[in-house]
Amino acid sequence: MLTGVLGRFALTLFAASVIIFALMRAVPGNPARVALGVNATEEAVAELTSQLGLDRPLPVQYWEWMSGLLRGNFGTSLSSQDITPLVIDRAQVSLILVSLAMLLALVGAIPIGTWLAQRQGTPAATVVTAATQVGIAVPSFLVGILLVALFSVQLGWLPANGWVPPERPGFIRHLIMPVVALALVQGAILTRYVRSAVLNEAGQDYIRTARSLGASRAGAIYRHGLRNAALPVLTVAGMQLTTLIIGAVVIESVFVIPGLGTMLLDAVAVRDLTTVQTLVMLLVAFTLAINLLTDIAYRLIDPRLREAA
Structure with missing residues (x-):
């Protein structure tokens, strides 16, 4: 298989x-x-x-x-420059941005989505559910602009744009807003999927059996339900990670971050054929690799798929 x-x-x-x-x-x-x-x-x-x-x-x-x-040779740009080292440097920047954004989205979505499933119908849960709906509707670049207007222009707490390497002071301060801008939108989407997955598992027979043996509803869900609820969430997270990569292209432009996204837009502007096709191919390959890893992880988590294989 x-x-x-x-x-x-x-x-x-x-x-x-x-x-x-x-x-x-x-x-x-x-x-x-x-x-x-x-x-x-x-x-x-x-x-x-x-x-x-x-x-x-x-x-x-x-x-x-x-x-x-x-062979790891990404070609030569129209200016006769070897783009391989430039792509490697830019890819590291984009990888840091996307990885931290997805991690933050999952860290927020799993507990909040689980809490929403347990508090379904309460006023607090209704408000949070409505907030996630707003988060889904708002594009990440608009979130980024609003964050800049508030925390940079109005409050002056964070730098409006730019990039600082991880080994230099100021790395975290420059990274906070672009990561949050990407994570808020993805977190809102994942929260709703986590909520739906947990609600579906909460009605299963094994949860009722656990409760009949003395476990609380929350205890039964956390101990037995989250593993099964993770299966559909894993699939969605894999798909959202590919969406996150595309969103990072725009966010890098908003915050002037020297990642693959800004490199791609610059290459398109000057019609640098070699650079554009190489960057697009790398993004497609990364997206397909994520889908492949998601498929493999799904089969490892779900024993029924391993038996079918």
Whole structure:
């Protein structure tokens, strides 16, 4: 069964690479002329086109691009700069941002969602449920702008933008608002799924059996129900993590964070074909890898799927 999952992952990744390559080549215009400007001579354009390999047959271009990615060589930008070290540095920034945001969202969503399931129908639970609905409706970039207006402009507690490496002072202060902006929206979504999953498990026979043996409702849920409730939540968390990656692209622009998102937008602005297709491919590969790990984790947690395999 694991072999089949890995096979589907490889085929999907291959199909995605072909689609991305084809779409990039479908964009009208010569990227070399864009890089050199309208006043460039035909000789200069032809020379840069040859340097970038854009005059070679498409199958050759695709093979060189993919073989380079598999070797860890991400190619050369229109400015003839090796983008591999830049991608690695930017990826570390985005990984820190996305990982902390998802961790914060889960840390908040699991206890709050469980509490909502136990307090269903109470005024406090109704207010919190309504707040999560608002959180789902508000995009993360708007949350980021509101946080900047409050904590930077009005109160002056936190820096409005920028990035500080982890080893330097001020790292946490610069990271608080972008992480919270991403986590609030994802946390609101996950809270509702946790609530629904716990409510579903609370009505199962094994919970009633545990309560008949003397366990409280909360004790039965925490001791027996959360494991089963984690299965659908895990699937949703995996899907939301992919959404979080896309949201991070916008948040990096709002807070001027030098991650993959800002690098991608800058490359699009100058029509840097190699950089754009490489970054899009890396984001797609990361998204597919998350889905793969989610599928594997689901099978490890649920013994019924292991038996079926």
